[in-house]
Amino acid sequence: MPHFVLPVSEVLVVADGWQAEPDAEAVIHRAIATAAEIVEADLGEAELAIMLTDDAGMRTLNSNWRGIDKPTNVLSFPALPPTGPRGGDNAPRMLGDIAISYETTRNEADDEQKPFDHHLSHLAVHGFLHLIGYDHEKDDDAEAMEALEQEILAQLGIPDPYAERMD
Template sequence: MPRASAKSSATGLPVVEIDLSVEAGEWPAEAELAALGDRAVAAALAELGAKAGHSELSVLFTDDAHIRTLNAEWRGKDKATNVLSFPAFPVRPGDALPPMLGDIVLAAETVRAESALESKSFDHHLTHLLVHGLLHLLGYDHETDDEAEEMEALERRILARLAIADPYAVTDEA
């Protein structure tokens, strides 16, 4: 299983060591995935005003078959999904970063199908899902309307820092 490691940091922000693993599926080169991960994490931490420190994050790039198994086992939903997050520690929004954030798992076929269906750049959609997964690890959720509104607004602001269009905007094509 190929592995890559990336460090996400910006002046005054925490350092997040990102352990990337491409297990299955058609994904861009690991160097490209590492760059997308670094940018997504740095933008999220900057928007959140996270304090300096050190943490680790694992990102697994896999296929629909594996994420379907994980989704069934951990969430009781026997279907593929785009992204799953598994926090290493319970964290609430605004808490200090734990030493280990947890795991983000992404499914190639679902991510590609969604980006095509929604006429979005694959890289932009993948970046959005990395941000979304990271926010779950940082204690954000979308179980209630208020939580969803807060999380989506935060995602929009983070993606705007990366010059990525609002992923929730309704277009004439959609």
Template structure:
């Protein structure tokens, strides 16, 4: 079986609050690799940009792109894909961008009593799955996406992020 080509991920720190988490880039890189390998995404030579921002930055993005004027934990922006055949001289295609907000993510991790890096891995995986076409608009889509998230995170040694929610139902 030929080895798949994993996407290249560039992590951009756009907010000083992320300086408190020097391992964030390594956590994100591991999560993207695990996600790409698990879903066997044939992304070929592709690139992803992950922006580590703060609540103010993600609030602006959320307002501008989704019309929701409040911060959120993660946003994904899949890139439009070319429709024609790829030439071997073409630059790697852009899968899209992921933005993750520090304060919201930190608050959620603390409230859910989860290690920061586990929650960062989960949000990264969630964002990556959106970039490759997964969504959670319907119950069926949400079930499929959450199943993949659980599988990917388990490979990283991270407990099921939805376990507490399901115990409460």
């Protein structure tokens, strides 16, 4: 039993394609719980939402938030830090939202000859790390984030997703 509270993750399926992957929600919960255990981030009582969408929904999000008019595999939307004193409602802290596109995830997994659940786990971990402050804008930050992803995925029994490009 971890010595800290795992974040609560709510998965919302908003695109029909995800019906082809009935285990997607369990895969995501397991990936995020494992990531939280490994990073041991002191999140306190925290929650996040994961929206399982399609390329059309992802294209809209990517266009509206990043100015890039095309779908992508995963987007993270960290919550703004709370301002002012903590209220007495004891509500969990919202970490933010993650969106994952079915078609792009499926196509990437197929192209890279990876099991779908392995790639989905990687995207969920990647999105979660963004929500807790990791990024890959600078090379050093990218290397640190990738190393952490590799460690988390290894704990899940998933091979290094970056191994292919190491040659």
